[in-house]
Amino acid sequence: MDFGLNREKLSYSLEDRVVVVTGASRGLGEAIALACAQAGASVALAARTTKAILDLANKINSAGGRAIAITTDMTDRKQCRSLVGAAVREFGRLDVMINNAGIPLAGKPSLEVQPDEWRALIDGNLTSAFYGCQAAAEVMVEAGAGKIINMSSQFGSVGYPGRAAYCSAKGGVEQLTRALAAEWAPHGIQVNAIAPTHVETDFNSERVNSRAFLAEMLPKMPIGRLGVPEEVASVAVFLASSASDLITGHTLVVDGGWTAV
Numbered sequence: 001m002d003f004g005l006n007r008e009k010l011s012y013s014l015e016d017r018v019v020v021v022t023g024a025s026r027g028l029g030e031a032i033a034l035a036c037a038q039a040g041a042s043v044a045l046a047a048r049t050t051k052a053i054l055d056l057a058n059k060i061n062s063a064g065g066r067a068i069a070i071t072t073d074m075t076d077r078k079q080c081r082s083l084v085g086a087a088v089r090e091f092g093r094l095d096v097m098i099n100n101a102g103i104p105l106a107g108k109p110s111l112e113v114q115p116d117e118w119r120a121l122i123d124g125n126l127t128s129a130f131y132g133c134q135a136a137a138e139v140m141v142e143a144g145a146g147k148i149i150n151m152s153s154q155f156g157s158v159g160y161p162g163r164a165a166y167c168s169a170k171g172g173v174e175q176l177t178r179a180l181a182a183e184w185a186p187h188g189i190q191v192n193a194i195a196p197t198h199v200e201t202d203f204n205s206e207r208v209n210s211r212a213f214l215a216e217m218l219p220k221m222p223i224g225r226l227g228v229p230e231e232v233a234s235v236a237v238f239l240a241s242s243a244s245d246l247i248t249g250h251t252l253v254v255d256g257g258w259t260a261v
Contacts, residue, residue, distance in 0.1 A: 008242045009242055009243060009245065010243060011241060011242060011243060012039060012237050012238055012241045012243055013039060013040055013241065013242075014036055014039040014040045014041035014096075014237065014240055014241060015039075015040035015041075016040070017036075017040070017041045017042070017095040017096060017240065018041065018042045018043075018044070018087060018088075018091040018092070018093050018094050018095050018096070019033075019036045019041040019042070019043050019044070019095065019096040019097075019098060019240060020043075020044045020046060020083065020084065020087050020094065020096070020097050020098065020136070021033040021036065021043060021044070021045055021046065021098045021100060022046040022047070022072065022074050022083075022098065022099055022100050022101035022128070022132055023046070023047055023074075023100040023101030023102060023151075024045040024046060024047050024053055024056060024100070025045075025047035025048075025049040025052035025053050025056070026047075026049075026052060026201070026202070026203045027199075027201040027202075027203045027204070027229070028100060028151070028196065028199060028201065028229055028232050028233070029047070029100040029101070030052075030056060030229075031201075031229030031230060031232065031233040032098060032100060032232070032233045032236045033045055033056060033060070033067075034056075034059075034060070034233070035230070035233035035234065035236065035237050036096075036098075036236070036237060036240060037060045037063075037065040037066075037067060038065075039237050039240075039241070041095075041096070041240070042065075042066040042067070042090075042091045043057075043060060043065070043066070043067045043068075044067070044068050044069075044070060044083070044086065044087035044090065044091070045057055045067055045068065045069045045070070046069075046070050046071075046072040046074070046083050046101070047071070047072065047101070048071065048072070048073050049071075050069070050071045053069035053070075053071070054069045056069070057069040066091070068086070068087070068090050068091075070082075070083050070086050070087070074099070074101040074128035074129075074131060074132055075123045075124060075127055075128050075131070076131075077131045077134070077135075080128075080131040080132055080134070080135040081134075081135045081138070083135065084097070084135040084136055084138070084139055088139060093139075093143065094136060094139045094140065094143075094146065095145075095146060095147065095240075096146070096147045096148075096149065096240040097132055097133070097135075097136035097140075097146070097147070097148045097149070098148075098149045098151075098236060098240070099128065099129040099132040099133065099148070099149065099150045099151060100151045101124075101128050101129075101132070101151075102124055102125040102128065102129075102151060102169075103120060103121055103124035103125055104204075105153070105155065105163060105166045106121075106163075106166065107162040107163055108162055109162055110162065110164040113164065113165055117165065118165050121165040121166055121168075121169050122165065122168065122169050122172075124169075125166070125169035125170060125172075125173065126169045126170075126172040126173055126176065129150045129151070129173050129176060130176060132148075132150075133148055133150070133176070133180055133191070136148055137180075137184060137187075137189060140184075140187065140188075140189050141184070141187045141189070143188075144187060144188045145188040145189065146188070146189045146190075147189070147190045147191075147192075147239065147240055147244075148180070148189065148190070148191045148192070149191075149192055149193065149194060149236055149239050149240065150173050150176065150177050150191070150192070150193040150194075151173070151193070151194055151196075152170045152173045152174050152177070152193045152194065152195040152251055153166070153170040153195055153196060154195050154196065154197045154253065154255040154258045154259055155167045155170050156170030156171045156172075156173060156174045156193075156195055156251070157171075157174070157195060157251070157253065157259050158258070158259055170195070173193060174193055174195070174251045177191050177192060177193040177249065177250075177251060178249045181248040181249030181250075182249060185248060189248075190239075190244070190245070190247065190248040191248055191249065192239050192244070192247055192248060192249070192250050192251070192252065193250070193251040193252070194232060194235050194236060194239070194251070194252050194254060195251050195252065195253045195254065195255065195259075196227060196232045196254045196255065197221060197226075197227055197254065197255035197256050197258050198217055198221075198226050198227065199226060199227035199228065199229055199231070199232055200226045200227070200228060200229075201229055208226055220258055220261075221255070221256040221257060221258050222256065222257030222258075222260065222261060223256035223257050224256075225256065226256075227254065227256060231254060232254055235252055235254055239252065
C-alpha cells in the first residue's frame with residue numbers, strides 16, 4: 001500500500017547511519033549498541049573496559065554488522081574528541097551520538113556525601129555527557145545535521161531521599177539537553193534525552209531482584225514491574241532515526257508510570 005506518506009519519516013531504519021554509543025560495555029549501553037546495529041547502523045563502541053567492548057564489536061561484526069571499539073574515559077575531554085575522530089576516520093561520518101556512559105545510582109544520606117563522591121557522580125553523569133555533546137557537535141555543526149541522545153533517569157525529574165548527587169546530575173543532563181537543543185537547532189542538530197526507570201540487566205539482576213529493592217521501588221511504578229533493556233534500546237533507535245526529526249529538547253521518560261503519579 002502507498003498512501004503518499006513520507007516513508008523515511010515513518011522508518012526506524014538506521015541504514016547508512018554512523019552511531020557512537022558510550023558506556024557500551026554492559027547493561028543499557030550494550031543493548032542500545034546492539035539495537036542500533038540491528039537497525040542497520042555502523043557502531044562505534046566506547047567504554048573504559050576494553051575487553052567488553054572488543055567482545056561486543058566482534059559479536060556485531062560476526063553477525064554481519066559493522067562495529068569498532070574505542071577505549072574511552074568520557075570524563076576526559078581529549079579522549080571524547082579522539083573517540084569521535086576515530087569513528088569518523090573509520091566510517092567517514094557521524095550521524096548519532098548516544099551519551100550513555102555514567103555512574104550508577106548509589107544511595108547515601110546527603111549529610112554523609114564526601115566531596116570526592118559528589119564530584120565523581122557529577123563528572124561521571126553530567127560532565128561526561130557535556131564532553132560527549134561537545135565532541136559530537138564539532139563534527140555535526142560542520143555537516144549541518146546530527147542527532148545527540150543523552151541518558152538521564154527518572155531521578156532527573158523527581159527527588160528521592162539519599163540520592164541528592166545522582167538526582168542533581170541527571171537533572172543537569174535534562175537541562176543540558178534543552179539548552180543545547182536550542183543552541184544547535186540552527187545547525188540541524190537534534191538533542192534529546194531518555195529517562196529510564198529501573199531496568200533489569202545481566203549486570204544488576206541480583207540487586208534489583210532483591211526483596212528489599214522490589215518492596216521499595218515497585219509500589220512507585222504503576223506498571224508494577226521493572227523494565228527490560230529492549231524497552232529502552234527501542235527508544236534510542238527511535239530518537240536516532242528519521243522518525244524523530246521534529247523532536248528536540250525533549251526528555252522521553254521510559255519509567256512505567258513513576259513520574260505520572
